[in-house]
Amino acid sequence: MKPERAPIAERIAAQHCPELLRRGPEPVDLLPQFERLGERLGRALAPALAPLCAGKSLTCAVQPPRETHEGELADRIGTLAATLLLSTGVPGVSLLAALDGGAVLALVDRAFGGPGQSPAPLPVAFPLSARLMIERIEALITAALAAAFGHEGDQAVQAQRRATRLAELGAYPAGIKLAALTLELGDGSTAPWRLTLALPLTMLPKLLGGGVRAGSTPRGEADPAAAPFADLPLPLRAVLVDMSVPLHAVSMLEVGSVLPVAVARAVPISIGAEIVAKGTVGAQDDRIAVQITTIAA
Numbered sequence: 001m002k003p004e005r006a007p008i009a010e011r012i013a014a015q016h017c018p019e020l021l022r023r024g025p026e027p028v029d030l031l032p033q034f035e036r037l038g039e040r041l042g043r044a045l046a047p048a049l050a051p052l053c054a055g056k057s058l059t060c061a062v063q064p065p066r067e068t069h070e071g072e073l074a075d076r077i078g079t080l081a082a083t084l085l086l087s088t089g090v091p092g093v094s095l096l097a098a099l100d101g102g103a104v105l106a107l108v109d110r111a112f113g114g115p116g117q118s119p120a121p122l123p124v125a126f127p128l129s130a131r132l133m134i135e136r137i138e139a140l141i142t143a144a145l146a147a148a149f150g151h152e153g154d155q156a157v158q159a160q161r162r163a164t165r166l167a168e169l170g171a172y173p174a175g176i177k178l179a180a181l182t183l184e185l186g187d188g189s190t191a192p193w194r195l196t197l198a199l200p201l202t203m204l205p206k207l208l209g210g211g212v213r214a215g216s217t218p219r220g221e222a223d224p225a226a227a228p229f230a231d232l233p234l235p236l237r238a239v240l241v242d243m244s245v246p247l248h249a250v251s252m253l254e255v256g257s258v259l260p261v262a263v264a265r266a267v268p269i270s271i272g273a274e275i276v277a278k279g280t281v282g283a284q285d286d287r288i289a290v291q292i293t294t295i296a297a
Helices: 027-053 070-077 101-111 128-149 201-209 247-251
Strands: 059-062 066-068 081-087 094-100 159-163 178-186 193-200 267-271 274-284 287-295
Touching: 027 059, 027 101, 027 128, 027 178, 027 193, 027 201, 066 070, 070 178, 070 193, 081 101, 081 128, 094 101, 094 128, 101 128, 101 193, 128 159, 178 201, 193 201, 267 287
Parallel strands: none
Antiparallel strands: 059 178, 066 178, 081 094, 081 159, 094 193, 178 193, 267 274, 274 287
């Protein structure tokens, strides 16, 4: 069946402005936010590791994040490391965390009363004492990450897989581009320990912009006591009298005229045109005051 005439558009097609068609930020543009996540993790992790270092205060320096791939990342982490694949609380997004083997063995040495030195060369596998230390470190890392992500507890951040070498972890598909940053922790007496975080570059927008904003609390109602709202000036207006006066009475006003008024029992208090509360008139410190009696729903 053929139409009698050529089809004609019912109306003009929508022409969207460039602002509506503009794409979101590229994953590489989110690397500074990833760095801020590392800074928050460092602030939570440094005091948490202090008990493992005889109570010494630790400092944390965050190296700028970078694009990399699994082969280069494995070279930086080394042949022996405590590597974890962690959930993040954002569906479909996992995070790789790797603490170099020298750091683990240094913490074991300090736990047994040593100066915190790691053996050279490193062994090919972790001894039992190091594996027990890794379990303690894993709990501290997951709790610190939960705090950095803004989770109330650490249940959303858990280890999905563990390995002593990055290649054995099988975290991400081969050849995929990764975003990685390194935290260097230490007390100044020994070489700093390196904790590396990494995830596919394409996961950054979802991690930092979806579900949970990394490094901040989950979205909810704005806190009026927090910046930038706390210092925002909002003039309040309390209307004590609202009365109508005939035009002829207004025309006869002169100095000494008395207008009888009745102050409302419930004085409305408004911001602009919106009534936010009601109150009663009184006095405080020799000044007229309004005591709030009800808050508008």
